[in-house]
Amino acid sequence: xxxxxxxxxxxxxxxxxxxxxxxxxxxxxxxxxxxxxxxxxxxxxxxxxxxxxxxxxxxxxxxxxxxxxxxxxxxxxxxxxxxxxxxxxxxxxxxxxxxxxxxxxxxxxxxxxxxxxxxxxxxxxxxxxxxxxxxxxxxxxxxxxxxxxxxxxxxxxxxxxxxxxxxxxxxxxxxxxxxxxxxxxxxxxxxxxxxxxxxxxxxxxxxxxxxxx
Amino acid sequence: xxxxxxxxxxxxxxxxxxxxxxxxxxxxxxxxxxxxxxxxxxxxxxxxxxxxxxxxxxxxxxxxxxxxxxxxxxxxxxxxxxxxxxxxxxxxxxxxxxxxxxxxxxxxxxxxxxxxxxxxxxxxxxxxxxxxxxxxxxxxxxxxxxxxxxxxxxxxxxxxxxxxxxxxxxxxxxxxxxxxxxxxxxxxxxxxxxxxxxxxxxxxxxxxxxxxx
DNA sequence: CCTTTCGCAGTATGTTCATATCGCAATGGT
DNA sequence: ACCATTGCGATATGAACATACTGCGAAAGG
Numbered sequence: 001x002x003x004x005x006x007x008x009x010x011x012x013x014x015x016x017x018x019x020x021x022x023x024x025x026x027x028x029x030x031x032x033x034x035x036x037x038x039x040x041x042x043x044x045x046x047x048x049x050x051x052x053x054x055x056x057x058x059x060x061x062x063x064x065x066x067x068x069x070x071x072x073x074x075x076x077x078x079x080x081x082x083x084x085x086x087x088x089x090x091x092x093x094x095x096x097x098x099x100x101x102x103x104x105x106x107x108x109x110x111x112x113x114x115x116x117x118x119x120x121x122x123x124x125x126x127x128x129x130x131x132x133x134x135x136x137x138x139x140x141x142x143x144x145x146x147x148x149x150x151x152x153x154x155x156x157x158x159x160x161x162x163x164x165x166x167x168x169x170x171x172x173x174x175x176x177x178x179x180x181x182x183x184x185x186x187x188x189x190x191x192x193x194x195x196x197x198x199x200x201x202x203x204x205x206x207x208x209x210x211x212x213x
Numbered sequence: 214x215x216x217x218x219x220x221x222x223x224x225x226x227x228x229x230x231x232x233x234x235x236x237x238x239x240x241x242x243x244x245x246x247x248x249x250x251x252x253x254x255x256x257x258x259x260x261x262x263x264x265x266x267x268x269x270x271x272x273x274x275x276x277x278x279x280x281x282x283x284x285x286x287x288x289x290x291x292x293x294x295x296x297x298x299x300x301x302x303x304x305x306x307x308x309x310x311x312x313x314x315x316x317x318x319x320x321x322x323x324x325x326x327x328x329x330x331x332x333x334x335x336x337x338x339x340x341x342x343x344x345x346x347x348x349x350x351x352x353x354x355x356x357x358x359x360x361x362x363x364x365x366x367x368x369x370x371x372x373x374x375x376x377x378x379x380x381x382x383x384x385x386x387x388x389x390x391x392x393x394x395x396x397x398x399x400x401x402x403x404x405x406x407x408x409x410x411x412x413x414x415x416x417x418x419x420x421x422x423x424x425x426x
Numbered sequence: 427c428c429t430t431t432c433g434c435a436g437t438a439t440g441t442t443c444a445t446a447t448c449g450c451a452a453t454g455g456t
Numbered sequence: 457a458c459c460a461t462t463g464c465g466a467t468a469t470g471a472a473c474a475t476a477c478t479g480c481g482a483a484a485g486g
Contacts, residue, residue, distance in 0.1 A: 005433070026328040028241025031473060044435045053474065104327040111324035114317040114397060115239040127400045170392075170401070170409050177394055178387030184327060187340045188383070196383050218463070244443060257465045266444065429486080438477075447468075456458085 011049050014039055018060045023101045027108045030057065061109050061119055065126045085137040086209035088130060089172045090197055092180035095190035103184045134169035141206065175200060224262050227252055231273045236314045240321045243270065274322050274332050278339045298350040299422035301343060302385045303410055305393035308403030316397045347382035388413060
């Protein structure tokens with residue numbers, strides 16, 4: 001058998017170059033030529049690994065979701081539900097340069113997803129996943145904080161609490177996204193956004209995590 | 214002099230068609246051909262009114278900002294600062310179909326602004342303007358609510374209050390943006406977003422406005 | 427050493443696009 | 457009635473692009 005290369009690694013290299021192109025030229029502005037140049041390889045190689053431009057862009061989107069989820073998994077590994085919630089909500093807020101790049105690329109995908117069902121599906125699933133996770137974490141935190149019983153009254157109370165948790169989770173996630181957006185646009189910087197988020201956590205009786213790099 | 218037409222009106226017609234194209238095909242996908250088709254006019258006409266594709270897209274962005282600001286001005290005309298604040302913060306959240314279109318287009322511009330300084334300037338100014346307005350309104354509301362004096366202690370207290378108002382305004386605006394984003398992506402619908410926003414207003418001791426169409 | 431098979435660079439092809447240009451039509455002043 | 461000026465449809469031009477295709481070099485087993 002002939003020459004063996006790590007297929008997945010090569011694809012990741014190319015996707016990385018793709019993100020660079022998206023960041024500095026927008027999702028339009030992506031072409032095989034541009035990506036090949038950014039990656040420092042030939043156009044032929046890009047074509048060899050991705051059958052079409054669409055597939056390349058789609059793969060870039062799923063890898064972005066995967067990267068975000070692994071990052072969350074790693075950062076939230078050690079820590080209680082409160083810390084995990086902070087990690088989840090503050091995740092979108094970029095505080096380093098590569099994170100800013102990632103966030104900007106993410107917004108490009110988000111905007112495109114309106115017109116592109118394939119992207120909408122990927123992104124919609126990711127958002128739904130984060131939402132469900134946040135609700136679960138918040139419910140745990142809230143029920144753990146109260147000394148709630150498990151009798152009938154407590155159960156009714158629990159249903160109410162679940163609904164409140166849903167609203168609260170939505171508000172927290174939306175706040176994180178909104179702040180992230182402002183960082184990407186340059187209206188505020190990362191630390192400011194994280195400070196605002198931390199303040200909001202505190203105001204809700206939650207413990208914000210530290211500012212991670 | 215020859216044939217007289219309303220220049221501005223023609224430009225607006227074309228920009229409207231541009232928005233339609235952006236909405237259903239993304240900012241890439243915009244071409245003179247596509248816009249001409251959407252507007253039901255010839256390519257030549259588009260060229261006659263816009264020297265380049267870039268200029269067309271840029272004009273589309275400024276008109277979007279102008280439209281949002283006029284809408285705010287009109288909706289907030291009758292009402293105190295609290296009502297104006299609600300109008301400002303809930304403005305980005307789309308609750309009708311044309312508003313959803315507008316919001317989607319706005320996100321396309323937002324994403325592109327990362328790579329396009331011309332757009333970044335327009336959008337940055339709009340965001341800054343909204344931010345300043347929100348801070349002003351919130352400061353007014355907060356100082357009006359307390360029965361604060363104007364002595365030295367009151368003044369120091371006022372500086373603190375200003376800083377708190379800044380943080381609070383940021384949080385409210387970011388929340389509005391984050392909720393709007395989720396509506397655009399389809400994770401929640403307009404009423405849900407407005408309800409979440411209203412709940413947040415209430416939680417902060419502010420009066421949310423009604424759900425406007 | 428030789429052959430087979432994959433990795434991938436380079437080039438060809440047809441399409442789409444932005445933009446420049448031409449020319450006709452409409453119009454209002456003279 | 458005529459003409460200068462503007463609106464704008466239509467077409468030409470050349471660049472950029474996605475994609476298909478060709479072929480060579482490099483390995484890995486026989």
